[in-house]
Structures are given as structure tokens and as C-alpha cells.
Amino acid sequence: MTQYDRQTKIVIALGSNLGDCSANLEQAVRKMEAFFGAPLVCSSVYRSEPVEVRDQPWFLNQVAYFETDAPLPPLVILKNLKAIEAQMGRIPGARYGPRLIDLDLLFYGDWVLETANLTVPHPKLEERSFVLMPLVEILPDFIHPRTGIPLTEILEQNRPRLARCERMVQ
Numbered sequence: 001m002t003q004y005d006r007q008t009k010i011v012i013a014l015g016s017n018l019g020d021c022s023a024n025l026e027q028a029v030r031k032m033e034a035f036f037g038a039p040l041v042c043s044s045v046y047r048s049e050p051v052e053v054r055d056q057p058w059f060l061n062q063v064a065y066f067e068t069d070a071p072l073p074p075l076v077i078l079k080n081l082k083a084i085e086a087q088m089g090r091i092p093g094a095r096y097g098p099r100l101i102d103l104d105l106l107f108y109g110d111w112v113l114e115t116a117n118l119t120v121p122h123p124k125l126e127e128r129s130f131v132l133m134p135l136v137e138i139l140p141d142f143i144h145p146r147t148g149i150p151l152t153e154i155l156e157q158n159r160p161r162l163a164r165c166e167r168m169v170q
């Protein structure tokens with residue numbers, strides 16, 4: 001399947017730097033599978049240096065996606081990602097600060113949209129090694145719908161400026 005088939009790829013970024021981060025990622029994947037009613041294709045887990053707010057624990061990050069020919073509207077998906085974060089016990093805290101679980105919508109097929117509560121593709125993905133590296137692992141041929149640049153090329157272009165991020169051996 002390519003991104004231009006009738007199937008829509010819904011791509012989500014996961015992050016955690018509080019509590020048992022590995023278990024938090026696993027639990028979030030299970031909850032999303034139950035909610036979306038579809039198995040997720042998951043990247044490896046990556047250990048990454050904190051960005052934006054640098055004085056906080058390192059993160060575990062991962063990317064996951066599923067394909068559907070009947071996608072829920074993007075704002076419904078966002079609402080449910082936020083509901084899963086809350087169910088798992090995420091307490092609202094500082095922007096970019098430590099969190100039990102963070103679920104961001106990276107891509108909604110080839111849609112480009114900007115509303116008050118949702119920007120897709122995620123506006124920061126090009127500058128985040130902890131998103132680009134797992135993305136390239138599982139979707140190397142995906143083309144960024146706003147810029148038309150393949151993810152592999154975005155990673156290579158930005159690599160010199162990216163924070164440290166390493167794939168964990170599983």
C-alpha cells in the first residue's frame with residue numbers, strides 16, 4: 001500500500017519520561033488498538049535526549065500507525081488520544097515538560113490541515129530525531145504531504161542539527 005491508495009494511514013507519535021516508560025508505551029499501544037479496532041504497526045523504542053525543556057529525564061519514544069478505509073475524523077482521533085493520555089493518569093503539566101504519556105497525531109493520510117486545536121502533519125516533526133528516526137524505520141517511503149519531501153530525505157537533511165536518539169535493542 002502507498003499513501004495514495006484508498007487506505008488512509010493514521011500515524012501517531014508516542015513519548016514517555018515518567019514512571020515505567022516502557023510499560024507506558026506498551027499500554028498506550030494496547031489502548032489505541034482497542035479504540036481504533038485495528039492492529040498497530042509499531043517502530044522500535046528509542047531512547048532520546050529531551051528537547052525544548054532540556055532539564056528533565058530522557059524519553060522513550062516510538063511511532064505507530066494503522067491503515068483504514070473508513071477513518072474517523074481527525075479531531076475525533078485527537079480527542080481520543082487525549083482521552084487515553086488522561087485514562088493512563090497523565091496530569092496536565094508544563095508545556096514540553098515531563099509526562100507519563102504523550103500521544104501526537106503526526107499524519108492523517110496525505111491531509112494538510114490547520115485548526116485551532118490540531119495541525120497535521122505535526123508541525124515539529126522535521127526537527128525531532130525521536131520522531132524522524134522511528135518514522136523512517138517503519139515508513140521509509142512516506143512523503144511529507146505539506147513539503148513533498150520523502151521522510152528519509154528529511155532525516156538526512158536535518159541529521160546534523162538533531163538531538164541524540166538511539167534505537168533500543170529489543
Ligand SMILES: Nc1ncnc2c1ncn2[C@@H]1O[C@H](COP(=O)(O)OP(=O)(O)OP(=O)(O)O)[C@@H](O)[C@H]1O
Pocket residue numbers: 078094095096097102103104105106116117118119120121122123124
Ligand atoms: N498534531 C497534533 N497532535 C497532537 N496535539 C496537537 C496536534 N496539533 C495541535 N495539537 C494541540 O496541542 C495541544 C497540546 O498538546 P500536548 O500537551 O501534547 O503538547 P506538548 O506535547 O507539550 O507539545 P508538542 O505537541 O509540541 O509535543 C493539544 O491539546 C492539541 O490541541
Ligand SMILES: Nc1nc2c(c(=O)[nH]1)N=C(CO)CN2
Pocket residue numbers: 014015016048049050051052053058059061095096097102130
Ligand atoms: N526527546 C524528547 N523530548 C521531548 C519530547 C519527547 O517526546 N522526546 N516531548 C516533549 C513534549 O512535547 C518535549 N521534549
